[in-house]
Amino acid sequence: MTPRKPDLARQLLDAATALFAERTYEGTQMPAVAQRAGVGVGSIYRYFPSKEALGNAAFQHAKRGLLDELADALGDGGPGASTREEFGRFWCGFTRFASSRPDAFVFLEHQQHDTFLDPESLALAAEIDRIAADFIARGQQAGAIRDGSAEQLVALAIGAFTGLVKLHRTEGLGGISPDALAQAEEAVWDLLHRKAPR
Known part of the structure; x- marks a missing residue:
């Protein structure tokens, strides 16, 4: 039996995401995507009519x-x-995603996307922001998370996690010992939680 050919659209998305992570969206040309995917440039346009369409499809695939x-x-x-247990679950979700799809994580978190995102992509990005902001608001109501803007606290926590991924980009998060990963989680939680009065 002949092995089934991988889905070409998915192959193109994976190639584009890897290049966007390496070179940024702006720095990636369509011929480079075609070369990475091992196809002719015309093959891209059968699935994605423009670079913007490809960028949005890659962004949406990664965000989903x-x-x-x-x-x-x-x-x-x-x-x-x-609240602390729920934060641990968020940490676990981000860690699993960054470990299994490092290029997608870098593409999502290490560059600006406002030059090409369409309304569907922006809505998807806002959904993740809403989930995180809701968690912060619930934690503040419970007295477990410090006062302040939910958006700012989310940005601090995600920025810290993104820095951790960047630091370990070559070996990936799978190369970090469980103890070191747990220490990093505790340090990021320390950014968020409300300290007991002295």
């Missing part, structure tokens, strides 16, 4: 993958979890 990981991680525990 992150949303799926977060949904799985947040669904792992039962109701009534503490």
